[in-house]
Every structure is written in structure tokens, then in C-alpha cells.
Amino acid sequence: MAECVLSLIVAETVQRSTNQERQGYDTGYRFVEQMSERRLGTDPLEVMKFLCKELWFGMFGKQVDKLQTNHRGVFVLKDFQFRWLSRVSCADLEAKAAYEEKLLKYACGVLRGALANLGLEAAVTANAQAPACSFSVQLKT
């Protein structure tokens, strides 16, 4: 029940905001402060694992299904049942596509914000085929 309410809130936020990425950045930045209970060190892989396990669990109640990396600063996070995409109801396919685009921008912002607060600058892009979603994180170092 609480999850439905949260999904609604996210949906409304995403629809009404003008810059979803920026808003997501703010959300992620603040949310990760509550998540971190221990230090992570400087290894980007450690940070990404934290993101995939603890942050994802905190936000969506499940962990990321697959994490891939080329060990050169590029990570791909794959979630086969992305919560925010699993219950989307829109008038028609166009509206649905537009909404999903906004939602993914927000989600990318959340990831970017979380990484920024943990000390890693990154560019995040997303690719979705509802309900599966994959985020590509490129660290700027």
C-alpha cells in the first residue's frame, strides 16, 4: 500500500516538474545520506555495489539484478522489474512513452545525485523496455 502511494508521488513529481533530471539529482543526493551506515572507500566498484544493493533496496525494496563493468569507469545496472515502470497506466501509447521518458530522466538524476554525494562524478543514461530497465553509468575520472 505504501509502495503504491510512493509510486503515485513519484509519478506526480515527474509529471509536474520541468527539470526531472535536476530534481532526481536532488532526491538522490539527499536520500543517500540516510542510507550510508558505513564508509565505502575510494574504489568505484565498492560504491556501485553499494548503490546496487543498499540504495536500490532502500528505494525499491529489491536489489539490482545485474551489474556489469568494463573496469574502466563504465557500469551497467540492469533491473528486470523496475518498480517505477511496472505499474504505469496512461491514456495511450504516446502518453505512456512520454511519461516513461520523464521517469527515466528522474531515475538517472537520482543515480547521479547519489554518486555525487558519495564522491563520484558520473553521467547516467537509461534504456528501458518496460518493465526491464538498464542504466549506464560513466564515471568522469
Added chain:
Amino acid sequence: RRGSQHRISDATARSSMSTTQPGVPAPRPPPAPPAPVPPAVPARKPSPRACAALAVIGKKNRPLAFRVYDANGDAYLRNLVLCSLDVVDECAQAQENGRDEFLGAATTVDGRKLYASRTATGITLCAVLDAGAGVPEAHVRACLADARKAYAKCLANPFFKLDGGEITSPVFAARVDEAVRLRLESAAVRAPPSSQRPTPPPTPPR
């Protein structure tokens, strides 16, 4: 010595001359006061608080919050914390492989211990404690964890600006004060002041 003895004898002569009167017996010396019985409960004297200050330092060493509990040393304690940040950095780097937020007692200055904790997000929390208060480290760890949660709650407020300025929220201040009171002040082992400062042995008369 002869001179002093002479003076003493003079004094006694004078006193005896002044007090002796015909018919009046010499006054007896007053009875020695009874030996002081140690009180069952230690006397309530104003003692310094266990925690002198609690500070939250943000990224790039920008101070976010200073809760100072010692009325006299506001500027001094602020300077103490800010100047000790390099030692805290060293501690953090020394514990690079550790997963613990709590860094322990970073330094001791002026009878005060500075405990620090650093979060994954780069926030440093420092607690300046009175070294003689004997607060166990577990309590300091819990206090700093509470302070971190208070800061996280502060951030959770979307109207709270992330500019890095000082936190002015009274709710945050109340939460931190409560954490200090609960974890540190109640846990402090208060030794009576007389045992803290050893009295010098009485010099023998010459």
C-alpha cells in the same frame, strides 16, 4: 629560629598577661573539631559538562553546525575542532580499509578529547569531550551516530538548502542536544572534584 622563638614566647607572655585576671580561670583551648565524616552522597558541586561541543563539518571542511555546551569557550572550541580536522583526515586515511564510520579519539588537547566519525558521504562529525569525564567509547559512537541521523533527517527536508551554509534548524539543534544528553551526559562517570585535582602534601613546618 631564636628570633621566632623569642617572638612566640613574647606572644604567649602577652596573651597570658592580657587574659589572666584574678579569679578567672584560664580559658580552655576550644575542643578540636570532630574529624570530617565523608558524606554518603558526593557533594553536588558544579562540574563541567562531559561534552563541550559537537560539530558537523561538511565537504571541503565547511562547518555545518556547532553545538557548543561550554559557555566560556565558544570561539576556542570552534577553532579547536577546525584545527583538528587534519588529524581526523589522517585517522580516516589510516583506516582506509576499515568499514567503520567511527574513527575513535583523534586527538587530545588541553584535557579534552576529540572523537570523530566520518560518513561515506564525506561528512565529519566531531565531539569534544572532557577527558576526565570517563565516557565509554561505545556511548560516543552512539552519540555521533545519532547526530548523523539528525543531519540526514535535516537533508530529507526538501526545503533545506544544500548550499553548505550553517544549519539553523531548531529541530536539528534539539535532536543533537538530546543525543548528547542521552548518550554522553548520562553516561559520564563523574569523579568528585577533590579526587581529580590531587591536593599537594602539606609542607612540614620549619
